[in-house]
Amino acid sequence: MRTFGSPEFLFIVYALRWTLTLTVIAFIGGGIMGIVLALLRIARSRVLRAVTTFYMQVIQGLPLLVLLFLCYYAPSLVGLEIAALTAAAVALTINSSAFLGAIWESALRAIPKAQWESADALALTPYKTLRFVIAPQAIRLALPSTVGFLVQIIKQTSLASIIGFIEITRAGQLVSNATFEPLKAFLSVAALYFAVCFPLTQLSLWLERRTARGGART
Amino acid sequence: MSVVVAKNIHKSFGALQVLKGVSLTVEGGEVVALIGRSGSGKSTFLRCLNGLETIDAGEIEVAGHRMSSKPAELRKLRRDVGIVFQSYNLFPHLTAGENIMLAPVQVKGLSRKAARDEAQRCLSLVGLGDRFDAYPDMLSGGQQQRVAIARSLAMQPQVLLFDEVTSALDPELTGEVLAVIESLARDGMTMLLVTHEMGFARRVANRTIFMKDGVIHEEGPSAEFFSAPKTPELQAFLRSEVG
Ligand SMILES: Nc1ncnc2c1ncn2[C@@H]1O[C@H](COP(=O)(O)OP(=O)(O)O)[C@@H](O)[C@H]1O
Secondary structure (H helix, E strand, C coil): CCCCCHHHHHHHHHHHHHHHHHHHHHHHHHHHHHHHHHHHHHCCCHHHHHHHHHHHHHHHHCCHHHHHHHHHHHHHHCCCCCCHHHHHHHHHHHHHHHHHHHHHHHHHHHCCHHHHHHHHHCCCCHHHHHHHHHHHHHHHHHHHHHHHHHHHHHHHHHHHHHHCCCCHHHHHHHHHHHHCCHHHHHHHHHHHHHHHHHHHHHHHHHHHHHHHCCCCCC | CEEEEEEEEEEEECCEEEEEEEEEEEECCCEEEEECCCCCCHHHHHHHCCCCCCCCEEEEEECCEECCCCHHHHHHHHHCEEEECCCCCCCCCCCHHHHHHHHHHHCCCCCHHHHHHHHHHHHHHCCCCCCCCCCHHHCCHHHHHHHHHHHHHCCCCCEEEEECCCCCCCHHHHHHHHHHHHHHHHCCCCEEEECCCHHHHHHHCCEEEEEECCEEEEEEEHHHHHHCCCCHHHHHHHHHHHC
16 A cells, blocks of 8 residues: 655646646636627627526536536437546536626626717727727726636536546545545645635735726726 | 708607707807706707717708718718717726827727827817826816817817716816817817806807707807897796806
């Protein structure tokens, strides 16, 4: 039997890149889909609003674990074998898109109608209004919650361990099984999550204070 | 040449009929004041002139452009019509100078250099030549409103609309904004202003219009309009405004 030493610890540390890879994919993928969702939601079309509301409510109402199982097992129905990384990336992307979409939608809606109106009156096109007037203000408003949600994604990647994807939680499990020292294994895992999340949480708080101070400036 | 032609404008918000057939022509270089009790439809009428409100019936032609519901056509009209709002509505994330440069660069395609010079010129015109780099929240209400005027001027509009631009200001800041408008009048700018400043309307406007219940109730050259109002309603209104 092995004892918990530096090789075991390093094994967990190396798995961190998979936690981060998954996080980056989910954040970028979910971010792109989230932007599209947020824009569709503030569009005038009633159909678009209905469709996006349905999508967001379904996803937000679904436990992430269930979504993950669906993404992992559904392809096998049509005879496809998919990698745990792919399934986890898809599930986390879909999940993030619904939440980021909601965060950004509310930021866009928080910009006073008078700002759209002034831009309209200056003959800016809707795209340029969004690009130069609305988005810069909305991004500033949404930044604290966006960074906050990024921390959520990091923690959510731990669920991928259940379908056998080796990120740090799964790595901790493996080390724990091999060494029978679950406490050391999972304390290491916890320390790594903390090391990654803590700076981001602080950043989010700082951004929030800055926004609260009211400056809309960049 | 007529810069603004509005014929028989009707406008309702749901069941509320706000404009019940308003017709108005403004010639180039004219300054026209719109007065009346709150709720009489003055702002709504003004906003119809640059398409911020759609009309239910009637015809509008401004600066040679017919009012259109087509976005591209509407933008052509808006390039030539400036509007200044009661609450300034500057873009808070941009400096005074950037606020002014935005539309000339993005709408007219001016180079940044040309737009910067133009913005500087417009800021100087409103007496804020030294505040180019100030953000709106560093400026007083009166200064913000002057930047908003400069922002409209930078598009070199053929007509400027003012929607109660001093109503949100403390009395001591009202004067500086009115002085800017007065200097524009002297320079021959065509302007249509909704205002509560009777003395200003009388002094600066060539013509004053009294709106009541969604129609033009009385109008005339400002001097006579204020010294010898004809209808009892206008007489009562002017008494209440002075008293
Ligand atoms: N967007 C709107 N929706 C519904 N009612 C409106 C809207 N804008 C203005 N009104 C109503 O139209 C009437 C005329 O308003 P307004 O044109 O602002 O009058 P004034 O400028 O003379 O005070 C008011 O009763 C006001 O409540």
